[in-house]
Structures are given as C-alpha cells and as structure tokens.
Amino acid sequence: MKFVAFCTAALTTATSVVAVQAAEWNFALTPPLESHYGAAATTFAEQMAELSGGDITVNVKAGGVLGGEREMLEGMQIGTIELGISSTGPIGNFIPETYALDFPFLFDSYESARAVLDGEIGQELLDKFSDVGLVGLAWGENGFRNITSSRGPISSPADVEGLKIRTMENEVHLDAFSEMGAAPTPMSWTEVITSLQQGTIDAQENPIPIIVANNLWEVQPYASMTQHVYSPAVIVMSQITWDGLSEEQQGWVREAAKAAAAADRAVVDQNEADGVAMMRENGMEVVEDVDKEAFAAAVQPTYDKLAEEYGVADLVDRIRAAQE
Ligand code: EAX
Numbered sequence: 001m002k003f004v005a006f007c008t009a010a011l012t013t014a015t016s017v018v019a020v021q022a023a024e025w026n027f028a029l030t031p032p033l034e035s036h037y038g039a040a041a042t043t044f045a046e047q048m049a050e051l052s053g054g055d056i057t058v059n060v061k062a063g064g065v066l067g068g069e070r071e072m073l074e075g076m077q078i079g080t081i082e083l084g085i086s087s088t089g090p091i092g093n094f095i096p097e098t099y100a101l102d103f104p105f106l107f108d109s110y111e112s113a114r115a116v117l118d119g120e121i122g123q124e125l126l127d128k129f130s131d132v133g134l135v136g137l138a139w140g141e142n143g144f145r146n147i148t149s150s151r152g153p154i155s156s157p158a159d160v161e162g163l164k165i166r167t168m169e170n171e172v173h174l175d176a177f178s179e180m181g182a183a184p185t186p187m188s189w190t191e192v193i194t195s196l197q198q199g200t201i202d203a204q205e206n207p208i209p210i211i212v213a214n215n216l217w218e219v220q221p222y223a224s225m226t227q228h229v230y231s232p233a234v235i236v237m238s239q240i241t242w243d244g245l246s247e248e249q250q251g252w253v254r255e256a257a258k259a260a261a262a263a264d265r266a267v268v269d270q271n272e273a274d275g276v277a278m279m280r281e282n283g284m285e286v287v288e289d290v291d292k293e294a295f296a297a298a299v300q301p302t303y304d305k306l307a308e309e310y311g312v313a314d315l316v317d318r319i320r321a322a323q324e
Pocket of ligand 1: 030031069086087089141168188189205206207209231
C-alpha cells in the first residue's frame, strides 16, 4: 500500500509542476466577432500568442457557436471549454453574490461602475468564481442596457405594460420587468433574434454594443435609452485549464485578460459615442427622453425583495456608498 501511495504522490507532484507546452484553447462568446466581446477575445488571443512565443493558440468562438452564456459557463466547469467572456446575466445562478451587480439603476455611470469593479468589491466577486470551478480573470463590460421593441416607442413604465420582453436568465431582471408591468421571458441570447423574427417576443433589452453588433434594427424598429441596468462582463477560465498551467503561464493569462478587458471597454466607449446615430441611420426610432425616475420607482420592490433573498443587501449598499 505504501509503495502505491508513494507513486501516486510522486505522479501528482510531477504532473502539477509540468506546465502545458503547446496548447490550443477555445474562447467562447455569444455576440458576433465584430463586437466589444470579440475585441476582448481577439486581444486575449494575440496577447497569449505573443507571451507564449506561439506555444498557446486561442481560437475565438463567437456568435454563440459553443452555446449561450449559461452553457458556456457549464462547459468551463467540466473543462470542455477553456475560456469565455460572459455578461453577469446568468452568473447569479452559479454565484448568487453577483446578482448584486444586476440591480436596476444601481450604477451611476461607466466611470463609477468601472471603478467599483476594478476595486475591492470587484476583486471580492472575482475571487468567488473559484467556488464553482471557474477562474474570474478580469471585469470587462457589456454596457448599460436599453429596451428595443417592435410594439412602439417606450418612454415610461406605462409603455411596457404587458410587453412580451425577453430577459437574460437572471432572477433580478425577471422580477424588475414584472414590477414594471411587462411580461418577461428568460432565454439564452442564441434564441433571441429568431424569437423576435417569429413574434414570440416583441422586445428585448441589451446595451448599444449588442444592438449594433447584431444589427437589431432589422427586427426591432424602436429603441429606448432606458439604461436600466449596467451589465458587467467577466473574462473567465475553466479551473481545470488553469490548474494545468505553470505560475508563469498563469501570469500570462492574467496579463492577457487585463488587456482584453481594456479592449472590450474601448469598443463600448466607441459604440456609446456613435451607436445611437447608427441606429437612427438604420431606421430605428430612438427615444432618448426616458422617464428614468418613474422606471427606478417601479423597480424599487425588486430591491426590497431580492436584495434580502440573495443575501446581497449589504453588497448593494457598499456599491452605492462606493459611488458617492
Ligand atoms: O453578453 O444575453 C444577453 O443579453 C447578453 O447581453 C449577451 O449575450 C452578451
């Protein structure tokens, strides 16, 4: 028995210090390659090729070819997908604390949201990914979410009464849209455009980068700049992949993820600057004068219910305080 135990220990030690030599990883995302997430993935791939001297190849798998964001994360948990970038939408199902990030009207601006996520609170949440077989590498972003619709222009909660709107698979968003008086349906992004074309839903909500990357004007004549939720995006690796790397290679991954997050945010800034004009040029009627106070008041019950239920009331208060 002793000899077997010795061999097992030796083998474990040996494999844990032998870094992967040549490797090929998949980096999954649901939007098209030409998007803020695509910029993150491409930057990560370029950085890893350079840092590893060409030993590590990252294949960017855009457009949801490896599934929706929940499926991507499940794939990373079992090691069938090595990397990805995902909005926090479905992540609350894995790490309930991240629901704190998805409360409506919680973040005041891109600047303050980025400061919170790049600070202590953001790092605390990234550290929680290791509880579920994932490595949270860095915070990129999806952006402030807006409503698009085929039913008509939206400027107040009265305009979303009964609206058949798709939400991400996120309990906070679902509850918030129910409180607004809409009829929300959760679904993976990979089903949304077909569902809009078939009329099973009339509306969806996403940041400008997603609207422009997917040419949503082809299926949604109206957009309203509600900016109702700031949607972070996490650059994330499978713990299984991570554990097979040397410390040096793990350092490369962290460096590449940081560069990827910066590239993502740069595209969001660009899309925020010119996206509304692009939407109008493509025929969308864009409402910018939205009664945000009325929307914020309508979703207050969501805070009262779910901040307690998910144990994130303190975290929500900390996020508010960090922006004062
Ligand atoms: O993360 O599912 C969504 O609406 C997300 O915003 C999109 O997949 C990008």
